[in-house]
Amino acid sequence: MEGVKALVVLASIYYPGDGIVAKNNYQTSSGQRYDQSAPKCAALQWPLGTMLHLVHGRNNIDVTINDHGPYRKGRALDCTAGRVVQPVR
Numbered sequence: 001m002e003g004v005k006a007l008v009v010l011a012s013i014y015y016p017g018d019g020i021v022a023k024n025n026y027q028t029s030s031g032q033r034y035d036q037s038a039p040k041c042a043a044l045q046w047p048l049g050t051m052l053h054l055v056h057g058r059n060n061i062d063v064t065i066n067d068h069g070p071y072r073k074g075r076a077l078d079c080t081a082g083r084v085v086q087p088v089r
Contacts, residue, residue, distance in 0.1 A: 009076035028040075034080075036080050039064070040067070040080045041054075041080070042068055042078040043077050048067075051065075
């Protein structure tokens, strides 16, 4: 598959109450409304609209970049895809 790259990056989950996103319906940088159940991510190194295939263990999902971020040092993505990347408590 030409043009496809595999990268290993550190991701976090953004969700209401974590200080990043106040609530559902927050307007993202793309103009779309934030929906924590939608397969979306925020990123700084990829342009809005970029589609990514995320893999975490046996789970995988296709997501679309629709916001800018993350703003936590060392993170490449902030994801709403909680069914793929589970938060570590």
